[in-house]
Amino acid sequence: MQNGNEPRKHTIAIQVENKFGVLSRVAGLFSARGYNIESLSVGETLDPTVSRMTIVVRGDEFIIEQVTKQLHKLIDVIKVTDLTDESHVERELILVRVNAEPTNRAEILRVADIFRAKVVDVTPASYTLEATGDEGKLEALLELLRPLGIQELVRTGKVAIARGPKTRVKKAEPKKARVSDDPRVVGFAD
Amino acid sequence: MRMSGARILLEGLKREGVDTIFGLPGGAVLPIYDVLYDFEGLRHILVRQEAAAGHAAEGYARTTGRVGVCLVTSGPAATNLVTALQDALMDSIPIVALTGQVPTHLIGNDAFQEADNVGITRPCTKHNFLVKDGKDLGPILREAFHIASTGRPGPVHVDLPKDVLVKEAELVWPDKVQMRSYNPNYDGHPGQIKRAARLMLRARKPVLYVGGGVISADASAELAELVELTQIPVTQTLMGLGAFPMEHPLSLDMLGMHGSYYANMAVHHADVLVAVGARFDDRVTGRVDAFAPNAEIVHVDIDPSSISKNIKVDVPIVGDCRRVLRALIAAVKDELREDVASLAKEARKQWAAQIADWKRAHPFHFGWSDDAIKPQYVIQEISNLTRGEAMIVTGVGQHQMWAAQYYRFKHPRRWCTSGGLGTMGYGLPTAMGVAAAWPDRLVVNIDGDGSFQMNSQELATCHDNGLAVKTIIINNGGHGMVRQWQGIIYKGRFCSIDLGPSPDFVKLAEAYGCAGIRATKPSEVVPALEEAFATPGPVVVDVCVDKWEYVFPMVPAGGANTDMILEDPGAAAKDKAAKAQTGF
Numbered sequence: 001m002q003n004g005n006e007p008r009k010h011t012i013a014i015q016v017e018n019k020f021g022v023l024s025r026v027a028g029l030f031s032a033r034g035y036n037i038e039s040l041s042v043g044e045t046l047d048p049t050v051s052r053m054t055i056v057v058r059g060d061e062f063i064i065e066q067v068t069k070q071l072h073k074l075i076d077v078i079k080v081t082d083l084t085d086e087s088h089v090e091r092e093l094i095l096v097r098v099n100a101e102p103t104n105r106a107e108i109l110r111v112a113d114i115f116r117a118k119v120v121d122v123t124p125a126s127y128t129l130e131a132t133g134d135e136g137k138l139e140a141l142l143e144l145l146r147p148l149g150i151q152e153l154v155r156t157g158k159v160a161i162a163r164g165p166k167t168r169v170k171k172a173e174p175k176k177a178r179v180s181d182d183p184r185v186v187g188f189a190d
Numbered sequence: 191m192r193m194s195g196a197r198i199l200l201e202g203l204k205r206e207g208v209d210t211i212f213g214l215p216g217g218a219v220l221p222i223y224d225v226l227y228d229f230e231g232l233r234h235i236l237v238r239q240e241a242a243a244g245h246a247a248e249g250y251a252r253t254t255g256r257v258g259v260c261l262v263t264s265g266p267a268a269t270n271l272v273t274a275l276q277d278a279l280m281d282s283i284p285i286v287a288l289t290g291q292v293p294t295h296l297i298g299n300d301a302f303q304e305a306d307n308v309g310i311t312r313p314c315t316k317h318n319f320l321v322k323d324g325k326d327l328g329p330i331l332r333e334a335f336h337i338a339s340t341g342r343p344g345p346v347h348v349d350l351p352k353d354v355l356v357k358e359a360e361l362v363w364p365d366k367v368q369m370r371s372y373n374p375n376y377d378g379h380p381g382q383i384k385r386a387a388r389l390m391l392r393a394r395k396p397v398l399y400v401g402g403g404v405i406s407a408d409a410s411a412e413l414a415e416l417v418e419l420t421q422i423p424v425t426q427t428l429m430g431l432g433a434f435p436m437e438h439p440l441s442l443d444m445l446g447m448h449g450s451y452y453a454n455m456a457v458h459h460a461d462v463l464v465a466v467g468a469r470f471d472d473r474v475t476g477r478v479d480a481f482a483p484n485a486e487i488v489h490v491d492i493d494p495s496s497i498s499k500n501i502k503v504d505v506p507i508v509g510d511c512r513r514v515l516r517a518l519i520a521a522v523k524d525e526l527r528e529d530v531a532s533l534a535k536e537a538r539k540q541w542a543a544q545i546a547d548w549k550r551a552h553p554f555h556f557g558w559s560d561d562a563i564k565p566q567y568v569i570q571e572i573s574n575l576t577r578g579e580a581m582i583v584t585g586v587g588q589h590q591m592w593a594a595q596y597y598r599f600k601h602p603r604r605w606c607t608s609g610g611l612g613t614m615g616y617g618l619p620t621a622m623g624v625a626a627a628w629p630d631r632l633v634v635n636i637d638g639d640g641s642f643q644m645n646s647q648e649l650a651t652c653h654d655n656g657l658a659v660k661t662i663i664i665n666n667g668g669h670g671m672v673r674q675w676q677g678i679i680y681k682g683r684f685c686s687i688d689l690g691p692s693p694d695f696v697k698l699a700e701a702y703g704c705a706g707i708r709a710t711k712p713s714e715v716v717p718a719l720e721e722a723f724a725t726p727g728p729v730v731v732d733v734c735v736d737k738w739e740y741v742f743p744m745v746p747a748g749g750a751n752t753d754m755i756l757e758d759p760g761a762a763a764k765d766k767a768a769k770a771q772t773g774f
Contacts, residue, residue, distance in 0.1 A: 016371075017371055021308065021312070021320075024309070024312065025312060028312055028313055032313050062498070065498065066495065066499060069494050069495035070495050072494070072495075073493070073494075073495050075316070075317040075337060075369070075371060075372050076317075076371055077371055078370055078371040
């Protein structure tokens, strides 16, 4: 496609009918059209007839436009949202088993503590850590663990959720009358 | 009301208005055929190979505007059907394909004639279903027909395990289909329509580029009105042929790889290009960065994913072609009140003159010979003899392109060809479906000797069911389009393309109980065609043509549309074409 801008990672949230075969429709679409999925996670929503997928895919603007349109074209897809440029929270959970020699056991625990990772299994030769966070945090953690010797790494793939609408601000508007006389007060925290 | 799954199925088909099924029985669907035995109101046409059932359903659907239905058994029957499903998907043809499946408790067990049908058809259908419970059968059928025929039409596959067909269940038949995840958008955005109307009236060099969507939406009348109103010349895609009458002075005929010189030149020089129900296929655009480089592009399509897929669009309008064209006509009339047309009047006159020049300079043309039959001549005579009124079906290859170039189409829904997938063997079975839907019309299958042989067994179906398809084989003794590419782009290194002298098509036709006629000299062409059209029942005419005739104009794949080759090129031009061969 002409004049496409730089490829980057997009986090796409889709709501689908909770039926068998839907995952394969979505995965099949990516493979058939040559798009690369970086991660995909699925789970039921509050409504048991609806599942929610979070897909991370890399591509320029035109590819992502096609990805979202093609996803939407699937009959079982209810809603597609590209969260990338919206205010959202994303997290991933990793389990990582690290070599634990007598010389570095303390170091591993220090690192785990800094990243608020939990030790979920211990053996004489290893620690298994559980950590959650966004991509940057987890990459930083792995960067520190790598020289210590990572035996195995499992990741859930990213899940993402849009931040709540700022209804508080709107609700606060009628209270404008409550203007403080103090010029240093610019607003109220409630 | 409780009844067997098989009866629910047939009852449901009848309620959906189906009158004809193309099918072939087998183990898993026997319960359906047992009910069909004394079921009133459904005609079953027994084909000889399952893909033919799919193509016949396509022919039925394309020419009637209703959903075509085919029914085959599990495993190999379903896999045979796949080609027809992909064909229907690419050309947006509404069909519902029913396949048998092993009983639910055996699914996944590698049972006899088992295949993962829904897994296999998933990427080549608009949607598919596996019915696991008889009570779901009614609602699923409703959804299947709804999905196939609405939005951008397409094939829907329903897989039917044998036990579901046997067991009794309640017939559930919802009045309305409502799906929260599927709501196509029919009305175009009014703001965009207004923008499009403004652009069209202010354009100096506008062109309308219309495709199969105009046929699917039955929007030909609206298109004609818009053209009369705006006086914008119209080019049609392969799938769009018939959307606009070719005898009209504003018709530019087909565009693209084998399109007319004047259509490709007009599109290339256009300042506003209005695409309606077309999808900027690579066979239309050639090299995309050189396609309509100076044009502002308006794109009307029911499928949002078609918009800005290959070519960046300036005015996207998602909607049904007919509704959008109606709105566009109204918007244009509004604009005309302000007399904006005069703004571009002088420029438009020049544009018309320029197009007339292009038309004069390079019309479709071919040489004449007293000895060898020129294939283009055969098509021209078919067009003359039928006055552009026949139902025309083709195979895939040179003959298909000549049919598109030399048949003078007048009406929509009288042309079936495999445009997107390019399925050889499409001709005869599709024509069969057309003949089943239109017993009183002349159905002509313009085929190639290579293409015809991929489904010639269906002559038996034609004969046994009284489907009077007139097959005209443009017999050039081989795979002509491959010969052409090897001749022009691969420097004459002809490899694995010659067919014949076997079979003798006249004897083959006769073996199937059909009439066979042969023409070997130009003087025999018209009498042979006249005889074929006058003979009742299916006929095969073997027209032995000059095998060295190539389709021109030709845009080498990956080339720009202005790089058209207009006649058999010299060595230098062949070198250039070979070098341009970067695309597909």
